Amino acid sequence: MSLVAPYIETLSPYVPGKPIEEVAREYGVPDCAKLASNENPLGASPRALAAIRDALSRIHLYPDGASFALKEKLAARHGVDPREIVIGAGTNEILTLLARTFLAEGEEAVISENTFLVYRIAIQACGRRAVAVPMKDHRYDLEAMAAAVGPKTKLVFVANPDNPNGSYVTKAELDRFLAKLPERVLVVLDEAYFEFVDKSDYPDGAELRRRRPGLVVLRTFSKIYGLAGARVGYALCDPDVAGYLERVRDPFNVSSLGQVAAIAALDDAAHVSATREVTIEGRAVLMRELPRFGFTVVPSVANFVLAEGKDGDELFRSLLPHGVIVRPMRAYGMPNAARVSIGSPQENERLLRALEKLADGSGPLHAVSRKA
Ligand SMILES: Cc1ncc(COP(=O)(O)O)c(C=O)c1O
Numbered sequence: 001m002s003l004v005a006p007y008i009e010t011l012s013p014y015v016p017g018k019p020i021e022e023v024a025r026e027y028g029v030p031d032c033a034k035l036a037s038n039e040n041p042l043g044a045s046p047r048a049l050a051a052i053r054d055a056l057s058r059i060h061l062y063p064d065g066a067s068f069a070l071k072e073k074l075a076a077r078h079g080v081d082p083r084e085i086v087i088g089a090g091t092n093e094i095l096t097l098l099a100r101t102f103l104a105e106g107e108e109a110v111i112s113e114n115t116f117l118v119y120r121i122a123i124q125a126c127g128r129r130a131v132a133v134p135m136k137d138h139r140y141d142l143e144a145m146a147a148a149v150g151p152k153t154k155l156v157f158v159a160n161p162d163n164p165n166g167s168y169v170t171k172a173e174l175d176r177f178l179a180k181l182p183e184r185v186l187v188v189l190d191e192a193y194f195e196f197v198d199k200s201d202y203p204d205g206a207e208l209r210r211r212r213p214g215l216v217v218l219r220t221f222s223k224i225y226g227l228a229g230a231r232v233g234y235a236l237c238d239p240d241v242a243g244y245l246e247r248v249r250d251p252f253n254v255s256s257l258g259q260v261a262a263i264a265a266l267d268d269a270a271h272v273s274a275t276r277e278v279t280i281e282g283r284a285v286l287m288r289e290l291p292r293f294g295f296t297v298v299p300s301v302a303n304f305v306l307a308e309g310k311d312g313d314e315l316f317r318s319l320l321p322h323g324v325i326v327r328p329m330r331a332y333g334m335p336n337a338a339r340v341s342i343g344s345p346q347e348n349e350r351l352l353r354a355l356e357k358l359a360d361g362s363g364p365l366h367a368v369s370r371k372a
Pocket of ligand 1: 221231
C-alpha cells in the first residue's frame, strides 16, 4: 500500500533549470551562461543588494509576518488598499495557496495545456482535478477555456504572457473571456512577465481588476527586479479573497531580506528600465538569429523565447560543454522544443557561437567531454 494518496503518488515533481554549479562540477565550465530559468541578466537591483546588506544584522529576528511595509509600498504603487494585497514567497507560493484555499472537494480548475507546470502541480497536490485545454498555435485558446468552465470550476489560471510559449492574450480577448465566466469563478491572471511586454493591445490586469472582483492578478520580484533568489511575489485581489489566503498562508512566509529587497527594488527605476531594454534588444536578436540554425521561434513578448524544431533534451545536453544552459521542454509536452531565456548580449552571443560550432560539427559532443 502506498504511503500517500494516489494524487501524490502520481505527481511529477517540478524540474527546475540546471544550476550553474552543477554544470561547473560535471563539465568543468565555471562561467556558464544560464539561459534556463528566465532570470535577470543584469543581476539584482543594486539598491536591493544594499538593503539586504543593511538588514543582515537583524537576521536573528523573525520577519514582519504581515509584510506591512512592502504591502504599504505596493498599495501606494497600485493605488489600492493594502488589504487587496497578499505577499508570497514568490508567486509560486501564492499559486499553491490559491489551490489550497479555494479548491474545495469536488471542485476543479481550468488551465491551458503546455503552460507553466506549477499550476497543474498546485492543483493536483491538493487532490483536485485540473482540466487542461489545448493551446492554439502556442497561444491560450480562451474560447475553448471558457467552454471548459462548468459547475465544478472554481479557479481558472491564465499566464499572460505565457511561460514557456512567450505568447500573450490581448485585452479584447481577455475582456470577452471574462464576460463569459460566472462571477463565482476566480480567474488567476499570472503576470510574472508583465514588465517585458511592449504591445499596445496587452491588458494590464491591475486595471482590469477594478471592474472584475473575481480577478486575482499575480506579479513577481523574480524577473524584472532580479530577485528570484529572494523569493517575493504578490497578488492583487479582492479583500475577501486576500483574507482567505491570509488565513491559510504560513505566518512568516516572506523572509526579512526578501521584504527589504523588494521595497528597495521598487524604487530602482533605472535598473528596471535597463533590464527591460537589454531584454527587448536580446529578444529581437534571438528571434532573428535562432531560425538560422533550423529553429522555429514562437513570437515572444517575455524574457525568453521558445525554439522548436530539434529534440530539446539533445540540444540541452550538447550545449552544456559550451557552458550554455537552456531548458528542454519535454516536461511541458513539447519534446522538440527548448526554452531560451534572454541573457546579456555576451550570453546571447555565446549561445549563438555554440550553435554555430554544433552546426559545423566542431563543437565537443557531450558524451566525449563530460567529466568522468
Ligand atoms: C508564469 C510564471 N508564473 C509564476 C512564476 C513563479 O515565479 P516566482 O515564484 O519566482 O515569483 C514563474 C517563474 O518562472 C512563471 O514563469
